[in-house]
Amino acid sequence: xxxxxxxxxxxxxxxxxxxxxxxxxxxxxxxxxxxxxxxxxxxxxxxxxxxxxxxxxxxxxxxxxxxxxxxxxxxxxxxxxxxxxxxxxxxxxxxxxxxxxxxxxxxxxxxxxxxxxxxxxxxxxxxxxxxxxxxxxxxxxxxxxxxxxxxxxxxxxxxxxxxxxxxxxxxxxxxxxxxxxxxxxxxxxxxxxxxxxxxxxxxxxxxxxxxxxxxxxxxxxxxxxxxxxxxxxxxxxxxxxxxxxxxxxxxxxxxxxxxxxxxxxxxxxxxxxxxxxxxxxxxxxxxxxxxxxxxxxxxxxxxxxxxxxxxxxxxxxxxxxxxxxxxxxxxxxxxxxxxxxxxxxxxxxxxxxxxxxxxxxxxxxxxxxxxxxxxxxxxxxxxxxxxxxxxxxxxxxxxxxxxxxxxxxxxxxxxxxxxxxxxxxxxxxxxxxxxxxxxxxxxxxxxxxxxxxxxxxxxxxxxxxxxxxxxxxxxxxxxxxxxxxxxxxxxxxxxxxxxxxxxxxxxxxxxxxxxxxxxxxxxxxxxxxxxxxxxxxxxxxxxxxxxxxxxxxxxxxxxxxxxxxxxxxxxxxxxxxxxxxxxxxxxxxxxxxxxxxxxxxxxxxxxxxxxxxxxxxxxxxxxxxxxxxxxxxxxxxxxxxxxxxxxxxxxxxxxxxxxxxxxxxxxxxxxxxxxxxxxxxxxxxxxxxxxxxxxxxxxxxxxxxxxxxxxxxxxxxxxxxxxxxxxxxxx
Amino acid sequence: xxxxxxxxxxxxxxxxxxxxxxxxxxxxxxxxxxxxxxxxxxxxxxxxxxxxxxxxxxxxxxxxxxxxxxxxxxxxxxxxxxxxxxxxxxxxxxxxxxxxxxxxxxxxxxxxxxxxxxxxxxxxxx
Numbered sequence: 127x128x129x130x131x132x133x134x135x136x137x138x139x140x141x142x143x144x145x146x147x148x149x150x151x152x153x154x155x156x157x158x159x160x161x162x163x164x165x166x167x168x169x170x171x172x173x174x175x176x177x178x179x180x181x182x183x184x185x186x187x188x189x190x191x192x193x194x195x196x197x198x199x200x201x202x203x204x205x206x207x208x209x210x211x212x213x214x215x216x217x218x219x220x221x222x223x224x225x226x227x228x229x230x231x232x233x234x235x236x237x238x239x240x241x242x243x244x245x246x247x248x249x250x251x252x253x254x255x256x257x258x259x260x261x262x263x264x265x266x267x268x269x270x271x272x273x274x275x276x277x278x279x280x281x282x283x284x285x286x287x288x289x290x291x292x293x294x295x296x297x298x299x300x301x302x303x304x305x306x307x308x309x310x311x312x313x314x315x316x317x318x319x320x321x322x323x324x325x326x327x328x329x330x331x332x333x334x335x336x337x338x339x340x341x342x343x344x345x346x347x348x349x350x351x352x353x354x355x356x357x358x359x360x361x362x363x364x365x366x367x368x369x370x371x372x373x374x375x376x377x378x379x380x381x382x383x384x385x386x387x388x389x390x391x392x393x394x395x396x397x398x399x400x401x402x403x404x405x406x407x408x409x410x411x412x413x414x415x416x417x418x419x420x421x422x423x424x425x426x427x428x429x430x431x432x433x434x435x436x437x438x439x440x441x442x443x444x445x446x447x448x449x450x451x452x453x454x455x456x457x458x459x460x461x462x463x464x465x466x467x468x469x470x471x472x473x474x475x476x477x478x479x480x481x482x483x484x485x486x487x488x489x490x491x492x493x494x495x496x497x498x499x500x501x502x503x504x505x506x507x508x509x510x511x512x513x514x515x516x517x518x519x520x521x522x523x524x525x526x527x528x529x530x531x532x533x534x535x536x537x538x539x540x541x542x543x544x545x546x547x548x549x550x551x552x553x554x555x556x557x558x559x560x561x562x563x564x565x566x567x568x569x570x571x572x573x574x575x576x577x578x579x580x581x582x583x584x585x586x587x588x589x590x591x592x593x594x595x596x597x598x599x600x601x602x603x604x605x606x607x608x609x610x611x612x613x614x615x616x617x618x619x620x621x622x623x624x625x626x627x628x629x630x631x632x633x634x635x636x637x638x639x640x641x642x643x644x645x646x647x648x649x650x651x652x653x654x655x656x657x658x659x660x661x662x663x664x665x666x667x668x669x670x671x672x673x674x675x676x677x678x679x680x681x682x683x684x685x686x687x688x689x690x691x692x693x694x695x696x697x698x699x700x701x702x703x704x705x706x707x708x709x710x711x712x713x714x715x716x717x718x719x720x721x722x723x724x725x726x727x728x729x730x731x732x733x734x735x736x737x738x739x740x741x742x743x744x745x746x747x748x749x750x751x752x753x754x755x756x757x758x759x760x761x762x763x764x765x766x767x768x769x770x771x772x773x774x775x776x777x778x779x780x781x782x783x784x785x786x787x788x789x790x791x792x793x794x795x796x797x798x799x800x801x802x803x804x805x806x807x808x809x810x811x812x813x814x815x816x817x818x819x820x821x822x823x824x825x826x827x828x829x830x831x832x833x834x835x836x837x838x839x840x841x842x843x844x845x846x847x848x849x850x851x852x853x854x855x856x857x
Numbered sequence: 858x859x860x861x862x863x864x865x866x867x868x869x870x871x872x873x874x875x876x877x878x879x880x881x882x883x884x885x886x887x888x889x890x891x892x893x894x895x896x897x898x899x900x901x902x903x904x905x906x907x908x909x910x911x912x913x914x915x916x917x918x919x920x921x922x923x924x925x926x927x928x929x930x931x932x933x934x935x936x937x938x939x940x941x942x943x944x945x946x947x948x949x950x951x952x953x954x955x956x957x958x959x960x961x962x963x964x965x966x967x968x969x970x971x972x973x974x975x976x977x978x979x980x981x982x983x
Contacts, residue, residue, distance in 0.1 A: 609942070612941065612943075613913060613940040616964055617869040617872065618871060619964040620869070620872050620938075620964035621870075621872040622871065622964070623966060624965065625871055627967075628875045628878050628879050628968070631968075632878070674964065675964075675966050682942065685942045685943070
């Protein structure tokens, strides 16, 4: 969550909570205040009502006294009409009070009813205890009387003749507690008044919607705690009892105080409070947002810069210059970025250095983790597998180098036991060629790191050199053997060859001496010769001679393997040696028998100003002649292939070496033959044709005597190329 | 007839008899011996023109024999006929005027090489 949002949320929560508390207390306060006011008002109203209520009783009493003391009443007791008329004139004074004049016999003589109802009659006077009195009683009496279902204020006053001081009757004033009465109270106290006799409503000031007087249920009304709603108005209810003259409860007066106005005021207040708080709340939000923004702005700048840094841009500079914590933070941030930049540079340098080191190794170096997944991949590994580091890293090693699959157990062992493992001469077939690798596994030894470094070296060349050395050794032992044998073989061989030639000579009719000897014995030499020819004896002898010669060649060649010290090195012109050798080949009788050298196109491609190099001329000639013979031999097998026979000889410099190439366009050799051409006694020629030593001797001369190298490239169907490299300077 | 006299020294019989037969066929007078000692005995009263000497011999070897013969008959010419492929002329023989072309290494493929060289060596003599 963003700081802005946090600040916003925090302030909103703070404002919200305080507002809620304030609102709660304000409303509570308002409500309490309203309630108290209402209750106080109600109480006042009730008291007022009670006062007014009983005031009417007192007034009734006073009015009774006043009227009873009027002479016109006392004097006219026997003239009721007079009294009635007089009383009717005092209607304003009496308002709704019923006036009755009772004579001494308890008869009502005057009955002026100003109220709509009157509940006192002669019977009432007889039976109601309030009215019971002695005839001459001068007692004045005022009280509340329950008459049937009704209640009245009643005042009884004796009517005295002022002159005689004799009682002439009683004046009874009756004020029924009806709606008219309640209306009068209402007009004074400004509250709705209900009067109940027991439970029956006898007076009400409330009108229903139709303007009819409304009598609410007494129980419902009086059980009301708090507010009561009539129509659209709300009322608080207060009650006081009506007790009769004997103190017995006969009814209730209910005061209904209209609190709608107060409530409206309260609601208005509550609304104002809410409005105020809402405004404050809004203000807080706006301020919060502004504060949030103001506080978050530098933080956002910092965050952006941090993002830039995490993306690798260490050149960001934060321009916040304030003196507060954020300013300090930004300064620290800038210095952090600077030191990160330096550190990264150093790290990159180091990484580059290490990578260079690893990449400049001529070995394949691969890092793997304990699951055999690649973690490091150097240039050699890339070259060998053809896979980029991006593609290789994360892959299983055996998926990239299937030849490792059989070594996985050793990898695991190495990692597990933290001991290096070495596997030598692991063979691998690449493009139909056998390659050898030495594989070493060095476990990572630091704690907590599980993995290993695999080092793989292509030792094919070394193994080939080793093989070649073995071959050389072989050849040298052949040479040593030959040197010992040569004399023993050459002597009898020399004799055999001389013998054959002698025999051929002595049977030949061409020599006179032979014919003379034949004549001595009376023989015809021609016949003898014919016989010998016929019997192929001459041919046999020739074959013996050729075989002897070949045996001689073999011995000579074998001896070449041991003749190192004898060859003396002279700086020579290789091109002239080559040309001389071609000359030799052209005149070679054996070669002519095979294929006429003159029919072969000889191409010479010599580098200009090729320097003289130290070499043993005779031996080198022998090598080149041998190669030429082989080339001719190969071309002679191009039967029917309609290829113009061609031998190309090249001479050029390559680094510290002079290179001689002899290339033919013969049938070429397959891989197995190519591999074995330098082996002693290996030959593809028919039995009796080659010695099987020519190329091995050539190779020996080049590698052992001249410290050069000799190898062959052959493509079946295209031809063969022998390449000789000789050091330009003697070592 | 003042024929050319050849001394042939070789312990290998087949070489000796064949070369002897050949040279005789060619009209030379040939004395043959199978050792240096025998050869020295043989030439006491005869003047030899050309000696064809094998190097490895029982008893005294070819080099010594040539030196001895040369002392006895300073006019005598020599062809060295050896089976040792590694043979090289010792200084003593070079002093006597023997050169590399007079060193014939066995086996000699063409027998006529001998007569060719003998003729060359005896040119002065009719």
